[in-house]
Amino acid sequence: MGHIKSVLGVIIERSYFYGVIILDYDNYDESSSITDPSGFFAELESIYSDTNSGEADKSADSLLAELNAEQKAAVSHLDGPLLILAGAGSGKTRVITYRIAYMMKKHSVQPSSILAITFTNKAANEMKERITALVGDRARYIWCGTFHSIFARILRRHAELIGYSDNFTIVDTDDQVKLIKDSMKELDIPESKVKPKSVQYEISSCKNHMISPEEFKEDAAGDVYRLMVAKIYKRYSEKLVQNNIMDFDDILLNMSILLENNPDVLDFYNDKFKYIMVDEYQDTNLPQYRAIMLLASKHKNICVVGDDDQSIYSFRGADVRMILNFEKDFPGCKVIKLEENYRSTKTILEAANEVIANNTKRKSKALRTSGAQGDKIIVMNADDQVGEAYFIANTIKTMKQKGKFGYSDCAILYRVNALSRSVESALREKGIPFKVYGGLRFYDRKEIKDILAYLRLINDSKDNLAFERIINVPKRSIGDTTVEKIREIAIEENRSMFDICRDAASYSELSRVSAKLLYFVDLIDKLRAPIEEKSFRDYVEYVENESGIIEEIIAQREKKGEVVDRVENLKELLTEAAEFEKNHRVEKDEDELPVEITDDLDELENRTASTTSGLLTLYLENAALYTEGDSNDESEDFVRLMSIHSAKGLEFGSVFLIGVEESVFPSYRSITSEEDLEEERRLMYVAITRAKKNLFVIMTRQRMLFGQTQYNMPSRFMREIDPALLYKMGAERKPAKTDDAVVPMREDARKSIANALSSGFRKEASKKPKEGLTPDQIKAGMEVKHDRFGIGKVLKVEPVGGDALVTVDFDGMRKNMLLNSAGLKKV
DNA sequence: TTTTAATGTGTTTTT
DNA sequence: CACATTAAAA
Numbered sequence: 134m135g136h137i138k139s140v141l142g143v144i145i146e147r148s149y150f151y152g153v154i155i156l157d158y159d160n161y162d163e164s165s166s167i168t169d170p171s172g173f174f175a176e177l178e179s180i181y182s183d184t185n186s187g188e189a190d191k192s193a194d195s196l197l198a199e200l201n202a203e204q205k206a207a208v209s210h211l212d213g214p215l216l217i218l219a220g221a222g223s224g225k226t227r228v229i230t231y232r233i234a235y236m237m238k239k240h241s242v243q244p245s246s247i248l249a250i251t252f253t254n255k256a257a258n259e260m261k262e263r264i265t266a267l268v269g270d271r272a273r274y275i276w277c278g279t280f281h282s283i284f285a286r287i288l289r290r291h292a293e294l295i296g297y298s299d300n301f302t303i304v305d306t307d308d309q310v311k312l313i314k315d316s317m318k319e320l321d322i323p324e325s326k327v328k329p330k331s332v333q334y335e336i337s338s339c340k341n342h343m344i345s346p347e348e349f350k351e352d353a354a355g356d357v358y359r360l361m362v363a364k365i366y367k368r369y370s371e372k373l374v375q376n377n378i379m380d381f382d383d384i385l386l387n388m389s390i391l392l393e394n395n396p397d398v399l400d401f402y403n404d405k406f407k408y409i410m411v412d413e414y415q416d417t418n419l420p421q422y423r424a425i426m427l428l429a430s431k432h433k434n435i436c437v438v439g440d441d442d443q444s445i446y447s448f449r450g451a452d453v454r455m456i457l458n459f460e461k462d463f464p465g466c467k468v469i470k471l472e473e474n475y476r477s478t479k480t481i482l483e484a485a486n487e488v489i490a491n492n493t494k495r496k497s498k499a500l501r502t503s504g505a506q507g508d509k510i511i512v513m514n515a516d517d518q519v520g521e522a523y524f525i526a527n528t529i530k531t532m533k534q535k536g537k538f539g540y541s542d543c544a545i546l547y548r549v550n551a552l553s554r555s556v557e558s559a560l561r562e563k564g565i566p567f568k569v570y571g572g573l574r575f576y577d578r579k580e581i582k583d584i585l586a587y588l589r590l591i592n593d594s595k596d597n598l599a600f601e602r603i604i605n606v607p608k609r610s611i612g613d614t615t616v617e618k619i620r621e622i623a624i625e626e627n628r629s630m631f632d633i634c635r636d637a638a639s640y641s642e643l644s645r646v647s648a649k650l651l652y653f654v655d656l657i658d659k660l661r662a663p664i665e666e667k668s669f670r671d672y673v674e675y676v677e678n679e680s681g682i683i684e685e686i687i688a689q690r691e692k693k694g695e696v697v698d699r700v701e702n703l704k705e706l707l708t709e710a711a712e713f714e715k716n717h718r719v720e721k722d723e724d725e726l727p728v729e730i731t732d733d734l735d736e737l738e739n740r741t742a743s744t745t746s747g748l749l750t751l752y753l754e755n756a757a758l759y760t761e762g763d764s765n766d767e768s769e770d771f772v773r774l775m776s777i778h779s780a781k782g783l784e785f786g787s788v789f790l791i792g793v794e795e796s797v798f799p800s801y802r803s804i805t806s807e808e809d810l811e812e813e814r815r816l817m818y819v820a821i822t823r824a825k826k827n828l829f830v831i832m833t834r835q836r837m838l839f840g841q842t843q844y845n846m847p848s849r850f851m852r853e854i855d856p857a858l859l860y861k862m863g864a865e866r867k868p869a870k871t872d873d874a875v876v877p878m879r880e881d882a883r884k885s886i887a888n889a890l891s892s893g894f895r896k897e898a899s900k901k902p903k904e905g906l907t908p909d910q911i912k913a914g915m916e917v918k919h920d921r922f923g924i925g926k927v928l929k930v931e932p933v934g935g936d937a938l939v940t941v942d943f944d945g946m947r948k949n950m951l952l953n954s955a956g957l958k959k960v
Numbered sequence: 961t962t963t964t965a966a967t968g969t970g971t972t973t974t975t
Numbered sequence: 976c977a978c979a980t981t982a983a984a985a
Contacts, residue, residue: 252974252975253974253975279975281975282975303975305975306974306975330970381975384975445973448972448973448974449974449975548972548973549971549972549973550972550973551971551972571973571974574974605962608962608963610961610962610963611962612961612962612963613961613962614961615961615962646961757975758975760975776973776974778972778974779973779974800972800973801972802972803972812973816973838971839970
């Protein structure tokens with residue numbers, strides 16, 4: 134019965150696809166496989182086939198059979214508000230995904246009426262995958278994503294209602310600071326008086342608490358500094374609207390404003406999203422909270438999941454009270470507590486419980502497990518960060534050799550991203566594959582942003598921010614003064630800077646540089662011209678090559694001895710572009726709009742384009758929200774390195790927690806405030822509970838961080854764990870007492886001899902010629918050997934400025950490398 | 961006016 | 976240490 138119902142549901146919902154299918158039939162080519170873009174055929178296949186024993190075939194009731202009593206209650210709860218307080222490792226994600234699957238299978242809830250929101254891209258991807266595993270392809274109709282991505286999508290639809298147009302740009306923090314600086318310049322506020330970065334922080338904080346520039350000004354009341362900030366805030370806000378730009382905070386803020394001021398829009402989404410789920414609810418801030426409350430106001434079918442002990446985003450305006458007050462927001466709501474932990478050993482759980490018990494502001498609860506006691510927590514006291522790194526590399530290697538863990542079962546977690554460096558080099562040296570998550574986000578890298586700026590300017594010549602970024606990249610002898618002049622003229626005439634550039638010859642102020650400016654205009658025109666002749670991926674590659682960025686990077690590398698291969702990053706961008714194209718390109722009749730915006734809002738989920746320029750537009754819309762694609766990594770066996778923040782929601786067989794020292798963790802910025810300290814403690818709680826079987830805690834006596842050697846005490850949090858749970862290695866040291874006055878030891882020898890020596894060393898090392906194949910020796914198809922990756926086969930050789938970019942296949946792992954620095958040898 | 965070299969500065973965590 | 980801003984040189 135359930136099957137029949139869901140089949141009907143599918144057919145009704147997908148009936149419009151028949152048109153596409155019939156059209157395709159006309160061009161049907163026997164030799165190729167059937168095109169099945171919607172997955173409709175595949176789905177029919179899986180529904181009707183009894184032989185398919187995949188999880189997608191689970192009946193609604195068999196879903197429940199796998200759950201404990203509390204989980205069952207949560208999953209089968211359909212209507213009305215529901216609060217799930219889920220401790221770490223209590224099967225939270227499982228409950229969410231199963232609940233969605235159950236709603237669809239048991240109650241025939243339309244997937245397009247379900248809204249499932251998480252905080253990070255990683256969590257969203259994970260959720261999508263797991264739901265797909267349960268219900269099959271229908272999962273794609275669920276509105277599942279991060280707050281930012283979903284809200285941005287809705288905002289585009291109704292942009293005009295809040296004074297924007299639908300192609301608004303989303304800018305990251307860097308561009309945000311740039312705009313703030315511009316605003317300050319216009320207001321004649323010197324950067325010596327007010328730091329742009331702290332203004333950025335203030336503004337962000339205002340938006341997170343929904344304080345308007347006017348309100349901020351009133352609050353400032355006479356305070357000279359804050360009045361200046363208020364002015365900048367106001368100017369900055371105007372700038373955003375004028376230039377059709379939103380920053381990250383705006384996406385959340387504008388969403389709640391949109392819903393608040395437009396009853397008809399609210400009404401529409403009230404009806405559309407009949408069921409709303411929010412994961413990590415303890416991390417919501419005010420705008421998010423307001424938006425969610427409005428969205429849920431009609432049906433009140435809202436289910437929030439969270440854990441007050443895992444609230445670690447208060448710096449972003451997250452407010453634990455949101456989850457603590459849920460019962461007040463929805464009197465009589467159902468509350469379910471999940472306290473049974475299925476993840477960690479007793480030892481790990483006890484340690485976590487002991488640590489978090491020291492926090493005063495929390496709902497008291499204790500995780501329990503019926504699992505094994507497990508190994509003690511290994512506490513390693515290393516001499517310095519190098520010793521720390523080698524300890525980890527050796528331990529991982531040993532565990533791998535003994536078959537205890539695979540590489541992908543191991544994670545190295547840290548409080549600050551900067552700690553990853555030394556571990557990276559140790560892992561590299563030992564030949565252990567790894568991947569660093571977070572830190573400098575892929576899309577934040579200079580070279581990536583430069584290319585993106587080219588694409589943005591090609592896509593929209595009015596994008597002044599992009600214009601300013603690349604007008605002199607690579608160097609074209611166009612300096613600040615010239616840019617300043619162009620900007621003034623542009624403001625004066627209310628035209629784009631690129632337009633002014635095009636007419637450079639007609640402005641006397643620009644006559645001297647007009648040749649250079651025109652060269653730039655020609656370049657952009659030249660780049661723009663062949664867009665429709667190429668696939669999206671190839672077009673991006675074309676821009677990378679023709680813009681001269683690659684040449685410049687190579688030139689710089691030669692001079693400075695660049696360690697990071699920026700060219701590799703650019704090639705990685707092509708992979709992303711190809712992936713994007715795969716998901717968003719669709720063949721269409723020529724007379725249709727390049728970008729398909731249907732009136733059916735369900736289709737917004739997967740917007741498509743038929744032309745390359747259309748794809749480019751789509752791609753750029755959300756570029757600021759993208760993270761490095763980590764979905765297809767699952768099969769590979771490698772160690773993961775990430776901050777504790779980004780590890781939330783994940784679990785690993787074996788966790789190495791590094792830098793567990795006072796002033797690193799807890800951070801020196803937190804140790805003065807009791808409240809911040811509690812957040813650090815929650816962070817420690819999150820870190821500990823990531824581990825399933827083994828936890829290694831590593832601290833060092835001396836650490837080189839931010840260019841200075843620090844001598845820190847072991848973290849106070851280690852004192853909170855019963856010593857009986859610990860196995861200590863290395864030199865014995867007492868953890869810091871909570872009330873110890875902590876003096877962050879800073880060596881004030883800024884220009885020490887050591888510094889001078891080491892920098893001299895580096896230059897010398899880079900001069901050393903790399904032995905290995907040269908560009909004229911290497912050919913595609915050749916077998917080569919690499920120090921780290923071993924034997925591989927050359928797939929492609931591409932000459933670039935005296936060097937060559939080679940693509941090598943190392944046993945299924947493809948790597949792009951610059952030949953002169955790769956040190957490849959012929960086999 | 962732009963490029964280069966020297967000096968200064970800050971450096972949590974994420975979308 | 977990495978990066979950004981500032982001062983001197985081209």
